[in-house]
Amino acid sequence: MIAFLDESFPLPVAFGSRGGPERRTEVVTLASGRETRNARWADSRRRYDAGSGIRSLADLRAVVALFERARGRMSGFRFRDPFDHSSAQTGGAPGALNVALGTGTGSRTRFPLVKVYGSGPAAYARVIDLPVAGSLRLAVNGTQLPAAGFSFDAATREVVLAGAPAGGALVTAGYLFDVPVRFDTDSLDLSLTHFEAGEALHIPLVEIRLGG
Numbered sequence: 001m002i003a004f005l006d007e008s009f010p011l012p013v014a015f016g017s018r019g020g021p022e023r024r025t026e027v028v029t030l031a032s033g034r035e036t037r038n039a040r041w042a043d044s045r046r047r048y049d050a051g052s053g054i055r056s057l058a059d060l061r062a063v064v065a066l067f068e069r070a071r072g073r074m075s076g077f078r079f080r081d082p083f084d085h086s087s088a089q090t091g092g093a094p095g096a097l098n099v100a101l102g103t104g105t106g107s108r109t110r111f112p113l114v115k116v117y118g119s120g121p122a123a124y125a126r127v128i129d130l131p132v133a134g135s136l137r138l139a140v141n142g143t144q145l146p147a148a149g150f151s152f153d154a155a156t157r158e159v160v161l162a163g164a165p166a167g168g169a170l171v172t173a174g175y176l177f178d179v180p181v182r183f184d185t186d187s188l189d190l191s192l193t194h195f196e197a198g199e200a201l202h203i204p205l206v207e208i209r210l211g212g
Contacts, residue, residue: 004210005070008078008178009050010062015082016053019205021046043126046179048079050203060190063203072186076208078130078178087115087174094174096137096144101173104140104165110158111171127157129210132176139172140165155211181205 008014021044028036054060070077084091087098101111114125131152138145138159149162165171184204191200 002075004076004180006078007066007069008080009066009181009205010059011080012055013050013053013059013063013203014080016055017048017050017082017203017205018052019046019048020081020083046081046181046207047184048081048181048205050205051200054200054203057192060200063200064188064190067183067188070183073183076180076182076210079181079205081179085178086176094135094137094176096139096174097142097172098174099172101159101171104167104169104171106167107164109161109164110153110156111161111173112158113152113173113175115177128175128177129154129157129180130178132178135174135176137174141169142172157211180208180210182208 023044024040026038026040030036050063054063066077069075086092087094089098099114099116101114102108113128113131115128117124117126136150136152136159138150138161140161145161151160151162152158153160159171159173161171182205184206185202188203189201
C-alpha cells in the first residue's frame with residue numbers, strides 16, 4: 001500500500017477548514033505555586049477539521065474519492081493550510097528573500113528547507129516537507145538564482161544548489177507549501193441537506209511525518 005499519495009486534498013474544501021498547530025507540554029504545579037514545564041514534542045503537529053469547508057455535493061464527492069484512494073487512515077496526502085502556506089510572513093506571495101536557510105562555506109551545496117517563526121533565541125525553525133512545485137525561489141546574497149541553479153531533494157527536505165556559494169554568502173528562499181496529512185478516521189459521516197448540497201459534520205485530518 002502506498003504510504004503517501006502525492007496529490008492534494010480538494011483546495012476549496014481546505015480553505016474552508018478549521019484547525020492549526022498543537023504541542024504537547026507537561027505542566028506540574030509545585031507546592032509553592034510555581035510551575036515546571038517540559039516540552040514532550042520538539043516540533044508542533046497540526047490538526048484540522050475540514051467538515052466546515054464542505055459547500056456542495058461536488059465537494060463531498062471529491063473528499064470521498066480521496067478518502068477511498070487513501071484507504072481511510074492508511075495513506076497520507078497534501079493539504080493546503082488556509083492560515084499558513086507561504087514563506088512570506090504576511091501570508092502573501094513568496095519572495096526569494098523570505099527565509100534565511102544558512103550561509104555558504106565554499107563547498108556546501110545543501111541547505112534544509114525551513115520556515116522560521118520569530119527571531120532570536122526563541123525563534124522556531126519548521127522543516128518544510130512539501131514545497132509547491134514551481135513556487136520555490138532561491139537567492140544568494142540577495143541575487144535570485146535561475147530555476148536551473150537549484151533543485152529540491154524530497155528525500156532529505158533540502159534545497160540543492162548547482163554550485164557552492166562562497167564562504168559567508170547568505171542563502172535565502174521563498175515558496176508556497178503544503179502539509180503532509182492523513183485522515184484521522186476510517187469512516188465518513190455524510191448527509192444530503194438539499195438538492196446538490198451535502199454536509200459532513202467532521203472530516204478530521206492530522207499532520208504526519210515524512211521520511212526518517
